[in-house]
Amino acid sequence: MDLNAVRIFVKTTELRSFTKAAAVLKMTQSGVSRAVTRLESDLGVKLMNRTTRSLSLTPDGQAFFDRCSLLLTEFDDAEYQLTEQQEQPTGVLKISSPVGFGRFVLLPILTLLAKKYPNLIVEASITDRMVDLVAEGFDAAIRIGTIPDSRIVARRLNIVRLVTIASPTYLERFGTPKTPDDLLQHNCLNYRFPRTGRLYEWRFIENGRERKLAVSGNILLDSSDGLLDLVVQGHGIVQTQRFIATQALANKQVVPILEEYDAERGPISLIYPQGRHLSSKIRALQNELLKVDF
Numbered sequence: 001m002d003l004n005a006v007r008i009f010v011k012t013t014e015l016r017s018f019t020k021a022a023a024v025l026k027m028t029q030s031g032v033s034r035a036v037t038r039l040e041s042d043l044g045v046k047l048m049n050r051t052t053r054s055l056s057l058t059p060d061g062q063a064f065f066d067r068c069s070l071l072l073t074e075f076d077d078a079e080y081q082l083t084e085q086q087e088q089p090t091g092v093l094k095i096s097s098p099v100g101f102g103r104f105v106l107l108p109i110l111t112l113l114a115k116k117y118p119n120l121i122v123e124a125s126i127t128d129r130m131v132d133l134v135a136e137g138f139d140a141a142i143r144i145g146t147i148p149d150s151r152i153v154a155r156r157l158n159i160v161r162l163v164t165i166a167s168p169t170y171l172e173r174f175g176t177p178k179t180p181d182d183l184l185q186h187n188c189l190n191y192r193f194p195r196t197g198r199l200y201e202w203r204f205i206e207n208g209r210e211r212k213l214a215v216s217g218n219i220l221l222d223s224s225d226g227l228l229d230l231v232v233q234g235h236g237i238v239q240t241q242r243f244i245a246t247q248a249l250a251n252k253q254v255v256p257i258l259e260e261y262d263a264e265r266g267p268i269s270l271i272y273p274q275g276r277h278l279s280s281k282i283r284a285l286q287n288e289l290l291k292v293d294f
Contacts, residue, residue: 005039006068008032013065014147014154016055069156089281090119096141100224100244102126109288120281128194133273140272140282152271158294160265161242162203165254169234180204180213180261187236188215194222202239204261241265243294
């Protein structure tokens with residue numbers, strides 16, 4: 001199997017476009033398309049559904065992409081360690097992160113890096129605003145979901161899992177939901193996206209398919225960590241990203257419900273501007289992020 005063709009397939013999938021992949025990879029669009037076609041022939045499976053207006057992955061293609069993204073990251077790391085001189089991280093590491101991830105995952109890692117590397121200064125923007133890495137001078141950022149910007153490189157870290165939680169006291173008072181539809185009879189505290197004003201739709205897997213459920217409750221917030229505080233206090237039920245609830249679950253402040261229906265939010269990636277060398281400070285951050293259980 002041609003490793004270069006795998007790289008082309010992964011980049012095309014990340015950008016959802018043969019044209020954008022060709023521009024980033026400095027190839028022709030037909031060259032990118034031929035490489036993916038050869039890869040499909042070598043594997044004996046169809047990886048992509050192509051139309052004149054859209055590109056999507058087949059189930060086999062999605063599974064192959066998920067594995068290859070992680071493997072290519074590990075391969076690049078191994079190659080770098082053998083061919084480049086490793087340096088101690090120095091200077092300023094400027095990074096942006098969504099609020100929930102920043103509070104529960106990134107800040108402890110940045111504290112660790114600052115202690116480990118005395119010549120490193122960390123500057124973090126913990127915000128749900130989508131910063132422009134290039135225009136605002138960020139070294140890197142954390143993104144959840146697909147990465148449409150061809151000016152950046154995305155290093156996929158893992159898949160974000162969702163968890164539906166409530167406090168033991170709430171469940172004692174109001175009972176434990178057995179199916180997603182039971183949530184319609186409960187106080188479901190929900191998240192409003194600050195950028196769009198839209199309400200988050202809860203996600204579940206039923207009969208092998210994702211289902212989105214519009215729930216209702218008496219409190220709406222644009223803060224995922226604020227919602228966690230409220231559910232710990234027994235005010236209702238919340239669906240959130242598992243990494244936000246990890247400590248509360250470990251401390252028995254909340255318990256998971258409807259686990260057999262758990263869904264995924266999407267990929268989570270460390271991104272940095274296209275064309276920049278993966279510096280030692282970004283690599284040190286990436287190595288710690290890869291240890292996180294999402």
